[in-house]
Each structure stands twice: as structure tokens, then as C-alpha cells.
């Protein structure tokens with residue numbers, strides 16, 4: 001947990017959303033969907049869970065950090081994987097978000113994913129508490145949401161994450177979340193042998209990750225995307 005642990009979260013700006021086919025949220029400001037139009041859950045599994053070899057690596061105290069909390073789908077999918085594995089102990093998940101969704105919009109977006117039904121119902125009444133307190137402590141997880149522009153808020157954070165999910169909107173539409181200076185901070189907040197993954201294989205992303213110090217690899221992407229990026233910190 002970080003220095004911002006106990007700070008109450010107020011004054012947030014909700015995103016303006018349009019719903020594609022009434023189901024998939026698109027942030028008007030960025031003109032980009034929150035998850036793959038092909039199959040959001042399968043994309044999370046391919047890019048973030050398998051991209052970081054999480055089914056094999058999850059263990060008590062494992063720390064994940066994320067840029068872009070959005071609908072909470074990545075968090076729910078990871079906890080779902082944790083429980084599927086009957087993993088003992090606690091998962092630590094810290095996410096950065098500047099435009100938190102309204103709890104009812106998160107629930108609506110999650111409705112898309114039938115497989116997550118038990119877990120999403122468990123959290124549907126907890127999102128408001130997460131927004132108000134910035135933290136949720138469960139029997140098998142600690143979830144922290146750090147509100148504000150990640151480029152600023154990450155500077156006050158002193159975690160060493162075992163794994164990062166880089167999940168901003170596309171670099172062309174949301175370049176702030178892929179800037180060199182921010183990715184340097186991500187590197188600082190990564191444990192030795194920590195990994196990261198992102199659905200993006202844009203040259204600027206791979207270049208900025210390399211400049212930060214990560215060993216970067218381009219691998220097979222999900223759905224219509226030919227490639228994605230994984231990286232590791234070896235120091």
C-alpha cells in the first residue's frame with residue numbers, strides 16, 4: 001500500500017460515455033472503448049493474465065498495479081483467476097484512474113461478462129465505497145484506487161509491483177498514459193523480475209519502455225491486433 005492509503009477521495013469527474021450496441025462503454029473524450037469489441041474478457045486473459053503468466057505466478061502477497069481502472073474488468077478477472085486457483089492469502093491490486101466511472105456504469109459494463117457473475121455481484125455494492133475511501137479490504141484481496149492523473153499521482157507512490165497492467169486508451173488517443181516520464185515511474189515502481197503487459201504494440205510504447213529500462217518483447221496480440229507488448233525488469 002502507498003502513502004496515499006488513507007486519503008479520502010472526493011471531487012472526481014465522471015467520464016461521458018456512449019454505449020456501443022447498448023453494451024460496450026466508449027469514453028467520448030478519448031473516442032475509444034474500455035475493452036475489446038471482440039471479447040473483452042478473452043482479451044484480458046490473453047493480454048494481462050497470460051501475458052504476465054499470472055496463472056503460474058500468483059501467490060500470497062503478489063502485487064499488481066494498473067494504469068487505467070476503467071470498468072474494473074481487469075481487477076475482477078484477476079481475482080477470478082486467483083479464486084479459480086484456490087490461492088491462499090491476499091492479492092494486492094493498486095490502480096490509477098483519473099476519470100472513475102459511476103458505479104452503476106461499472107455494473108452495466110460488467111453485465112456483459114456472464115462468467116464473472118458471482119464475483120461481479122459481490123462487488124456491485126462496493127464500488128461506491130471504493131470511490132469514497134480509495135481502498136477495499138477483502139478476505140483475499142486489498143484493492144487501492146488512486147484517483148487523479150497518473151503522471152502526477154504515481155510520484156507519491158512507493159510500491160514495488162510484481163506485475164503491471166498498462167491499460168490506457170490507445171496511445172494515439174491517450175498519449176498522456178504512455179509518456180516516457182510516466183513509464184520511468186512505472187519502472188521505479190516495479191520489483192526486480194517484475195513484468196508488464198499491454199495490448200498495444202505501438203513503436204512509441206515499446207521505445208519508452210526500453211528507455212525506462214525494461215527488456216521489451218513483441219508477442220502475438222488478441223483478436224484483430226496482430227501484436228501486443230510484454231516486458232520485464234531485470235536489474
Ligand SMILES: C[S@@+](CC[C@H](N)C(=O)[O-])C[C@H]1O[C@@H](n2cnc3c(N)ncnc32)[C@H](O)[C@@H]1O
Pocket residue numbers: 015033034035067068069070071072073074075096097098099100148149150151167168169174176177
Ligand atoms: C482502456 S480504459 C481501462 C480499462 C480498464 N482497465 C478495465 O478493466 O475496464 C483506460 C482508462 O485510463 C484512464 N485514464 C486516461 N488517462 C489517464 C491518466 N492520465 N491518468 C489516469 N488514468 C487515465 C481512463 O479514464 C480509462 O478509465
